[in-house]
Amino acid sequence: MGQNRINRRSGDGSGRSFVGSDLLEVCHLASRRIVVALVAMGVVAAGAVVVPAATDTADAQTQPVEVLSATAAARMPVADAPQDSRSIVSVTERARRVEQRRQAILAEKRREARRLARIAARKERQRLARVAAKKEAARQARLAKQEAARLARLAAAREPSEWEGDALVTPSGGSFPAEVERWANMTTVVMEEHDIPSKYLPGILAQMQAESGGDPDVVNDWDSNASAGTPSKGLMQVIGPTYESSAKSGYESLKFHTQPYYNMWAALNYVKERYGMTKFDSWNSGSNAGY
Numbered sequence: 001m002g003q004n005r006i007n008r009r010s011g012d013g014s015g016r017s018f019v020g021s022d023l024l025e026v027c028h029l030a031s032r033r034i035v036v037a038l039v040a041m042g043v044v045a046a047g048a049v050v051v052p053a054a055t056d057t058a059d060a061q062t063q064p065v066e067v068l069s070a071t072a073a074a075r076m077p078v079a080d081a082p083q084d085s086r087s088i089v090s091v092t093e094r095a096r097r098v099e100q101r102r103q104a105i106l107a108e109k110r111r112e113a114r115r116l117a118r119i120a121a122r123k124e125r126q127r128l129a130r131v132a133a134k135k136e137a138a139r140q141a142r143l144a145k146q147e148a149a150r151l152a153r154l155a156a157a158r159e160p161s162e163w164e165g166d167a168l169v170t171p172s173g174g175s176f177p178a179e180v181e182r183w184a185n186m187t188t189v190v191m192e193e194h195d196i197p198s199k200y201l202p203g204i205l206a207q208m209q210a211e212s213g214g215d216p217d218v219v220n221d222w223d224s225n226a227s228a229g230t231p232s233k234g235l236m237q238v239i240g241p242t243y244e245s246s247a248k249s250g251y252e253s254l255k256f257h258t259q260p261y262y263n264m265w266a267a268l269n270y271v272k273e274r275y276g277m278t279k280f281d282s283w284n285s286g287s288n289a290g291y
Contacts, residue, residue: 154189158261161185171206171286179214180205183235183260190264194272196280203283204268210288211237216260234258236267237290246270 160182168176168184176184187204191197212218212235220232230239234257238246243257246266256262271279271291279291 150189150192153185154261156185158186158259168202168205170209171202171284171288176205176209177214180209183208183214183264186261187264190261190268193265194268196268196272196277200277200280200284203280203285203288206286207283207288207291208235211235211290216258216263234263235260236263238263238267238270242266242270246273 163181163184165184165188168181170176184201184205187208188198188201191201191204208214211232214235216235218234218237220226220237223232225232225239230241232239238257240254240257243254243263243266244252246269247256248262248265248269251262251265275291
């Protein structure tokens with residue numbers, strides 16, 4: 001044993017003997033391979049792994065063991081690491097499946113977020129539509145109410161009626177006769193339809209007084225218009241051709257010519273279109289000659 005030999009035959013049948021130091025080196029390399037395999041399979045976590053570090057018998061008796069971390073062991077040459085393909089594939093497959101699952105969860109969350117966003121947008125559109133419909137219904141109801149009131153006033157105004165407003169004063173400061181004042185309510189309705197300010201009511205009534213005295217059946221048969229075959233008729237003494245061209249739409253027929261409402265409507269339409277508001281100013285100042 002002086003040469004520290006171990007009389008053991010090699011496995012290849014050559015009869016070669018191993019020196020003790022050679023055997024120790026073989027064990028050292030085998031230990032390293034085992035460590036790397038354990039780290040690869042996750043059996044050994046981060047920490048210290050004790051591996052013999054000596055290269056011969058004498059050194060093994062005097063030198064301390066080498067301490068390898070799991071990281072250092074993992075960095076050993078690939079040639080030194082045992083190749084357990086099934087373990088590597090298993091770890092890789094688990095990681096792939098975990099990533100697939102994570103991506104699937106994220107995709108599902110995105111789909112759900114988009115779905116909820118669409119629902120919220122649809123609900124908001126529906127809410128806005130309801131608000132708009134409510135506003136439109138209120139507007140239509142308001143307009144219908146206003147139109148009903150206007151038609152009621154118009155229906156009442158087509159006939160002579162007692163004046164509902166403040167006391168009326170002629171441009172000269174006097175009072176209107178009852179025959180003229182009874183048409184004041186109807187006249188205000190027609191003025192509103194033509195957007196003629198209410199301040200011109202006294203002048204218009206004064207012009208009516210000068211034209212017909214408030215009698216809707218008056219016919220002028222003595223002036224030039226009568227001589228031409230188109231006598232002036234009605235409250236505002238409108239001739240036939242003027243009535244037809246200025247009448248309210250749908251009422252152009254001369255059978256409506258002397259009806260108070262339509263006669264007044266055509267007269268005010270004609271004056272406004274031809275003279276503008278200046279003629280009404282003139283009537284308000286007391287200049288109530290023919291027009």
